[in-house]
Amino acid sequence: MRVALLLSVFVGLGLASGVRAQSGFGISAGSPEAQSFHVGALELTSLHDAQFVLPNNGKVFGIDAGAAAVADVLRAGGAPTDRITLSVDALLVHDGRRVLLLDTGLGPKAHGGLLSSLMVAGVPPTAVTDVLITHPHLDHIGGLLDADGNLAFPKATIWMSSTAWNWLKGQQDSQALAKAISTHIHTFEPGARIAPGVRSVSLPGHTPGHVGYEIVSGHSRLLDIGDMAHSSIVSLAKPQWKVAFDSDAALASATRQKTLAALAKSHERVFAPHFPFPGVGHIATSGDAFAWMPDVP
Numbered sequence: 114m115r116v117a118l119l120l121s122v123f124v125g126l127g128l129a130s131g132v133r134a135q136s137g138f139g140i141s142a143g144s145p146e147a148q149s150f151h152v153g154a155l156e157l158t159s160l161h162d163a164q165f166v167l168p169n170n171g172k173v174f175g176i177d178a179g180a181a182a183v184a185d186v187l188r189a190g191g192a193p194t195d196r197i198t199l200s201v202d203a204l205l206v207h208d209g210r211r212v213l214l215l216d217t218g219l220g221p222k223a224h225g226g227l228l229s230s231l232m233v234a235g236v237p238p239t240a241v242t243d244v245l246i247t248h249p250h251l252d253h254i255g256g257l258l259d260a261d262g263n264l265a266f267p268k269a270t271i272w273m274s275s276t277a278w279n280w281l282k283g284q285q286d287s288q289a290l291a292k293a294i295s296t297h298i299h300t301f302e303p304g305a306r307i308a309p310g311v312r313s314v315s316l317p318g319h320t321p322g323h324v325g326y327e328i329v330s331g332h333s334r335l336l337d338i339g340d341m342a343h344s345s346i347v348s349l350a351k352p353q354w355k356v357a358f359d360s361d362a363a364l365a366s367a368t369r370q371k372t373l374a375a376l377a378k379s380h381e382r383v384f385a386p387h388f389p390f391p392g393v394g395h396i397a398t399s400g401d402a403f404a405w406m407p408d409v410p
């Protein structure tokens with residue numbers, strides 16, 4: 114998700130980030146949480162970072178449909194109709210030799226609680242050998258730096274698609290972060306194998322070079338979809354709707370519809386960083402669209 118846009122939404126409403134305003138909209142760290150489960154022989158852990166509560170004002174989700182249509186979808190999903198709640202989570206993969214972290218949350222400077230959740234999981238930051246980035250928006254890369262602006266995972270190689278890295282280096286507000294991580298960056302082309310059983314998957318549209326990661330062990334597999342879908346209710350019920358966070362909304366919508374259809378068919382397990390914690394489950398077909406089937410381990 115594009116946090117600059119999100120913050121501007123909140124600022125536009127006169128709401129401060131990091132503080133739950135009286136209305137209930139904003140960004141909050143929430144409590145540290147770590148939920149472990151297995152994919153084949155691999156141990157995975159979902160790590161909670163933060164919570165976004167956005168107003169349903171037709172300016173972020175369903176910008177081509179309007180707030181009333183979004184409210185109808187939220188109501189059908191059993192959710193409040195005046196807001197859209199998104200979790201911010203990351204995924205840890207332990208293969209017995211390497212410790213891979215998929216995305217890093219907002220970072221302590223922006224109220225991200227990932228490091229506390231990592232502590233709950235019993236993993237010190239220095240144990241992380243590889244950080245795999247789906248895309249360089251702040252809610253996925255902010256946690257690469259600690260509260261002092263130093264590398265949060267000093268021993269880790271940071272993997273990012275070459276298109277994503279070039280895009281990040283061109284962002285005015287990301288210069289300090291790009292400089293801090295530049296010596297640890299290892300770029301790849303989407304589709305590349307990152308580690309044994311871990312492959313990047315091109316999921317274009319949300320940002321230039323946006324990827325997911327597929328984890329395979331034996332006959333078991335899981336796809337970390339990154340920001341291919343944001344809301345477990347709206348993005349699945351109306352995958353064709355435009356989302357303001359997507360840099361190429363038409364391409365993102367096409368990717369969403371195609372990928373959700375494939376996941377519903379394969380019944381492959383999914384990790385979605387913005388779905389309700391721990392963000393693990395399956396995609397099912399529902400009428401002419403899709404629904405989220407949480408599979409909490």
Ligand SMILES: [Zn+2]
Pocket residue numbers: 114115250252253340387
């Ligand atoms: Zn995001």
